[in-house]
Amino acid sequence: MVEETSSAEQTKSEGETGRVQDSVRAFRESERAKTLEKMLHVARREARRRASPGLIRLKWINTVCYLTQTYNSLLKDTDYDELREEMTVLQEKVHNLSKSKHQRPQTGSGTS
Numbered sequence: 393m394v395e396e397t398s399s400a401e402q403t404k405s406e407g408e409t410g411r412v413q414d415s416v417r418a419f420r421e422s423e424r425a426k427t428l429e430k431m432l433h434v435a436r437r438e439a440r441r442r443a444s445p446g447l448i449r450l451k452w453i454n455t456v457c458y459l460t461q462t463y464n465s466l467l468k469d470t471d472y473d474e475l476r477e478e479m480t481v482l483q484e485k486v487h488n489l490s491k492s493k494h495q496r497p498q499t500g501s502g503t504s
Contacts, residue, residue, distance in 0.1 A: 415474040416467060425463070432459045 419425055438444065439452035 415470050419467065419470045424466070428459060428463045428466075432456065432463070435459055 435452050435455040439449055439456055441449065441452075444452070
């Protein structure tokens with residue numbers, strides 16, 4: 393959890409373009425993702441083993457499905473968090489622009 397926070401903070405300071413891709417890349421390089429990938433590799437190997445009984449292979453297939461779903465869910469959450477951050481930054485910029493537009497002195501409007 394600490395790793396994910398620090399990587400999210402790093403991508404936040406890098407700029408606006410490509411932030412979502414950076415966060416996904418940071419997630420894929422995290423220990424959590426690497427552990428899930430290793431577990432998925434083992435589960436796939438065991439599910440393909442023809443020597444295993446059908447029920448055992450079915451349990452490994454269920455494990456593959458669960459791990460894949462978990463990995464995809466974490467990626468989706470990472471994307472969602474980054475998009476939400478980006479939306480917040482954009483909303484602040486729009487607010488600041490509208491605020492600065494309304495605070496400009498209107499010197500030329502009285503002469504027309």
